[in-house]
Amino acid sequence: MSLEFESVSLQNFGPYRSIVDLNLLTHPDAPIVVIHGENTLGKTSLFRALRWCLYGAPEAGKTAAESSRSLREYMNRPAIADGETDMQVSMKFTADAQKFHLTRTARFEGGGAPKVTADLRIDAEVIQPAAIDAEIGRQLHPQISEFFLFDGELLRDFYDRLNSDRERDLLKQSIESVLGIPALQLAGRDISVMTQDATSRQAKAIRNRDDAANARRQLAVLKSRQESIEKDRAEVETALRKAQVDLDDVNEQIAAVDELKADAREMETLEAAIKGTEAEERQIREDMRNLLTGGWLAPASAKLSVVLKRVEDQNDNAQRQQKAIQAARERVDVLQKQIQGGTCPTCHQELPPPEEATRLALASAEDDLARLKAAGGAEPDLRLERRIRELIDTSTLPAYQQAQERLNKVLSAQYSRNRRLTSIKDRLKGNDAAAIRKLAYDQQQLESAIEEYKNSLRQLGDDQTKVQSDQNRQASAIRRLANAQPDLAAEAYFFEYVQQLVERTIERYQERTRAEVERTSTAMFMKLIRNPEGYEGIRIGRDYRVELIGRRGPAMKTSEGGRQLIALSLIGALKRAAVRGGPVVLDSPLARLDLEHRANVLQEWVPELGNQAILLVQSGELTEEQARDIMGNRIGQAYRIYRPNDDPEEADIVRTQ
Amino acid sequence: MPTRKKATDKVEEPTNGAGQGRQGALAALREASQDPRLMSQFRAAEASFEPEDYEQIITLAWRYQFDDDRSRFKRELRELQQQVSRRILARLDLGI
Numbered sequence: 018m019s020l021e022f023e024s025v026s027l028q029n030f031g032p033y034r035s036i037v038d039l040n041l042l043t044h045p046d047a048p049i050v051v052i053h054g055e056n057t058l059g060k061t062s063l064f065r066a067l068r069w070c071l072y073g074a075p076e077a078g079k080t081a082a083e084s085s086r087s088l089r090e091y092m093n094r095p096a097i098a099d100g101e102t103d104m105q106v107s108m109k110f111t112a113d114a115q116k117f118h119l120t121r122t123a124r125f126e127g128g129g130a131p132k133v134t135a136d137l138r139i140d141a142e143v144i145q146p147a148a149i150d151a152e153i154g155r156q157l158h159p160q161i162s163e164f165f166l167f168d169g170e171l172l173r174d175f176y177d178r179l180n181s182d183r184e185r186d187l188l189k190q191s192i193e194s195v196l197g198i199p200a201l202q203l204a205g206r207d208i209s210v211m212t213q214d215a216t217s218r219q220a221k222a223i224r225n226r227d228d229a230a231n232a233r234r235q236l237a238v239l240k241s242r243q244e245s246i247e248k249d250r251a252e253v254e255t256a257l258r259k260a261q262v263d264l265d266d267v268n269e270q271i272a273a274v275d276e277l278k279a280d281a282r283e284m285e286t287l288e289a290a291i292k293g294t295e296a297e298e299r300q301i302r303e304d305m306r307n308l309l310t311g312g313w314l315a316p317a318s319a320k321l322s323v324v325l326k327r328v329e330d331q332n333d334n335a336q337r338q339q340k341a342i343q344a345a346r347e348r349v350d351v352l353q354k355q356i357q358g359g360t361c362p363t364c365h366q367e368l369p370p371p372e373e374a375t376r377l378a379l380a381s382a383e384d385d386l387a388r389l390k391a392a393g394g395a396e397p398d399l400r401l402e403r404r405i406r407e408l409i410d411t412s413t414l415p416a417y418q419q420a421q422e423r424l425n426k427v428l429s430a431q432y433s434r435n436r437r438l439t440s441i442k443d444r445l446k447g448n449d450a451a452a453i454r455k456l457a458y459d460q461q462q463l464e465s466a467i468e469e470y471k472n473s474l475r476q477l478g479d480d481q482t483k484v485q486s487d488q489n490r491q492a493s494a495i496r497r498l499a500n501a502q503p504d505l506a507a508e509a510y511f512f513e514y515v516q517q518l519v520e521r522t523i524e525r526y527q528e529r530t531r532a533e534v535e536r537t538s539t540a541m542f543m544k545l546i547r548n549p550e551g552y553e554g555i556r557i558g559r560d561y562r563v564e565l566i567g568r569r570g571p572a573m574k575t576s577e578g579g580r581q582l583i584a585l586s587l588i589g590a591l592k593r594a595a596v597r598g599g600p601v602v603l604d605s606p607l608a609r610l611d612l613e614h615r616a617n618v619l620q621e622w623v624p625e626l627g628n629q630a631i632l633l634v635q636s637g638e639l640t641e642e643q644a645r646d647i648m649g650n651r652i653g654q655a656y657r658i659y660r661p662n663d664d665p666e667e668a669d670i671v672r673t674q
Numbered sequence: 675m676p677t678r679k680k681a682t683d684k685v686e687e688p689t690n691g692a693g694q695g696r697q698g699a700l701a702a703l704r705e706a707s708q709d710p711r712l713m714s715q716f717r718a719a720e721a722s723f724e725p726e727d728y729e730q731i732i733t734l735a736w737r738y739q740f741d742d743d744r745s746r747f748k749r750e751l752r753e754l755q756q757q758v759s760r761r762i763l764a765r766l767d768l769g770i
Contacts, residue, residue, distance in 0.1 A: 154740045197695050200739030204731070204751075207744050211751070478711060503766075507759035514712075514719035515731065515755075521706035526699055533698075594695075 020112040020156055020599030021629050025070070028105040029093035031062030032668035038109075039670060040654060041600075043629045047653035050631040051644050052670070054658030059668040060633040063658070064604040065091070068166050070106040070121045072159050073133065073150075077168065085130045088123050092131075094666045102126055112156045112599070115139050119153065157599065163191070165592055165627070169605035175584035176563070189561040196530050196594055198523060205519040212512035216240075219505040242484050250477045257470040262559060264463040271456050280441045287438045294431050301424045305417060312413025325405045332397035338389065339397070345386040352379035530594065531557055538583075538590035544621040545582045547613060555583060563587060581609055585622055592626050600629035607638040615639065619647050641673065700732045722761040730754050 021043070027036040041050055054060040065075035073081030075091060092104045107120035118138045123131040137144040137152060144152055157165065193199065314321075351363075356371040356379060539554030546552060552573070553566035565583060567573030575583070585606070592601060603623070607615045615638065623630045634644070644652065655674035661667060706712065707728060713720050731754070738747035 151740050158740070197699060197736060197739065200735045201699060203739060203744075204735035204747065207748055208751070211748060211755075481711075481715070503763055504759060507762045507766075508755055510716070510719055510762060511755045511758050514716040515751075517712060517716070518703065518706055519731070519735075521709055521712060522699065522703040525705055526702035529698060529702055 021110060022600050022631070023109040023111060025063075025067060025109075026105075026107045027063070027066050028103065029096040029101060030066045030069075030104050030106050031091055031093065032059040032666055033062065033066075033670075034093055034096060034667060036670055039656070040672075041629070041631060043653035045628065047651050048627075048629050049623065049648055049652050050629070050654045050656075051639075051641075051648070051652055051674075052631065052633045052656045052658065053636065053639075053641055053644070053673070054633065054668075055635050056637075057665065058658045058660065060635065060658060061604055062091070062668075063670075064166065064168070064602060064633055066106045067108065067602060068162065070108050070119060071153055071157060071166075072162065073121060073135070077163055077166070081133070085133065088131050088133070089125060092123070092125055095664070097125075104131075110156075110600075117156070119149075158194070163588075165599065165601045167588060167592075167601060167603045167606060169603065169608055175588070176580035182560075185561045192530060192534060192561070192591060192594070193527065196526070198526060198530070201519055201523050201526065205516065205523065208512055208516045208519060212509065212516050215505060215509035215512050219502065219509050222502040222505055239484060239487055242480075242487075246477055246480050246484060250474065250481075253470050253473045253477065257467060257474070258559075260463050260467045260470060264460065264467060267456055267460045267463060271460060280445055284438060284441045284445065287434050287441070291431060291434050291438065294427055294434070298424065298427050298431065301420055301427060305420045305424070308413050308417045308420065312410050312417070314408060315410040315413035315417075318409045318411065318414070321405055321409045325402065325409060328398065328402045328405055331395075332399060332402055335395050335397035338392070338395070342386065342389045345382060345389050348382040349379065349386050352382055355379075531559070531561070534587070534590045534594055537593050538586040541589045541622060541625060542582060542586035545586060545614065545617045546579070555586060578610060578614060582614065585618060589622055589625055599627055600631065601626040602631040602633070604633045605635065605638060606632070607634065610638075615643075616647050619644075624651070696732055696736045699735070700729060703728050703732060718762055718765055719758070722758055722765055727754060727758055 022041040024038040024040050024042070025036070026038050027033040029035075043050060052060065052063065068077070069075040069084075069088075069091070074084040075088075076084065088104070093101075096104075102125050103122055104125070105120060105122040107118065110117050110119075116139070118136075120136045121133065122135075123133045125131045135146060135149050137149045139152065352375060355369075355375050358370065360367055535555060535557040538557070542555050543549040543552065551568060553568065556564045556566050556571060558564070563583065564571045565573040565575050565579070601623075607618060610618060619639075623632070632639075639647075641655070641657070644655070652674060654672065656670050657673050658668055658670050661669045707720060707723070731751070734747055734750050734754075738744070741747065
């Protein structure tokens, strides 16, 4: 592919007021252009300027018409403030030894959509405006633009997008589109029309009415038989393909059946455990409900405890009071007995005769006794204390807390089991134990169906041969007829042959393409990934399902970084497989990769993409020093985007290498 | 066991001569022309085709793949048909 970008000029596009002929030319030994720019400076604006210039739409997935209204967002605001009305991007590139100069201009006058014009010159020839898109499409078709105008954001979910049927269909279409299969399909449709036309003219050309009627009848019969065979063949081939895909699936599942069986066993154990735990959970919840029902006063126990404490204190005080009265009374008794004489009730010795001090002590003791009695000698209310004590529930709350803890443990275990069960179910994907047992049966059924389909195809092949033989006879008969017009017969014969040839070519080419993209993406992935010996490669199925194959078989799980490397490999393979190769422009392709993989991408992946790679990077993904260290003299040109006046709405580009 | 390749190693280009794009399609077309079923079905046509005729079919399909107006494709394919038809008729006349 000889296409190469030479330069780009921007006028009032995004933050760029005027960039004149930014040189993008590279040499085969130094095919890389690096444009450094920190976030928000204008890398993506430059990227979108290229896309807009080529296709009239700055963003991928949008048409020029859809983009028209939003173009105003790209017009440089300082330029608007200065009264300028034109935004313009022009590119110079060479292709097939011709020089292309494409200029796209948007003129903003009034508040509506801008007037957009394009000008293309190929060498000295000015191309008609209506033919510009077709001419650009011949060189760099918009359907392949995602693979050579590569937005690093694509990496974020490219791999996951492949898990949806719609995205896979889109990928398949893109692959086939970049390889030019639509060109064959379009040719095939035209050839089919020409075939029918030739055959029908051939029949009409026979002048003898009886012969013509006979020939037409015979042709109609043959055509009907041919159509019937083709219809049957298409149906059988579709069924055969489906059966083979199903059989592949079943065989894969059978290959992994040991693992599936282990999973199934674990699933059964988990399901039993979950069921048992559900019963335990129900029991605990029931216990907790009972505790709440029976222990309804438990929440009041704190207040009751306060009351109890008060009553206990009161009773303690009352008891102390009673004891003091008792002690005072005993003192009075002793003193009275001393005064009365007699023996000591304690030591049983003869008491001495009363003294004045004893009388005074008695009087004092009697006063104390009276004072104590007067101070209120309330009886302790032990009954109240007992009743309150009975009301205080000290067991329910701890029991409830214990039950709650048990419930939490049960729920946590249940959660873990359910998560494990979900993951196993995901793996089994409908392969419950019964389904696993059914695999062998399915395998047998599919094998026998495939055999039947093959027999049917053989039979249809025989029928086809017979029809063909009849057709040849008919063709000979027509040729022998007067005025049968052998030229027409040969014409019909030619178109019929070419029609079938193209149909078979499409089938072969689709399969060749799939295998080629698979092979190239695998080779790229092996060069990018750390420890490639742990991988077998990338498999692209007939339905374009993308799978990583590990040493232990397909569907190998990988990290976020691994998925991005797969996406890069696939995109790289698609780029390599593209009908029109040429340059590749990569906007922030490394931001989501670690340093080792960044180096791999720059050293191994970028050089594989084409003859010219333009990298737009920020220092977080690649500093200027790292770029030099990693790519060395393979950098042909290096630029830096900067803000000349600290104004976020202005940017300029300076060459650094 | 795959091993890491040297940094200078290139991911190999297709070596089966198929390539991609137009070359790939041409290779697939040539393969298809050798399909035994097709050969037996269109023996005289297959025998009358020259290698450049196959190339011309692909060339035309590629040249006009983005043209909405298909008349140029049909016109040029008809020119090819006329050349090949002459060969087919000559072959039949000769009873080859």
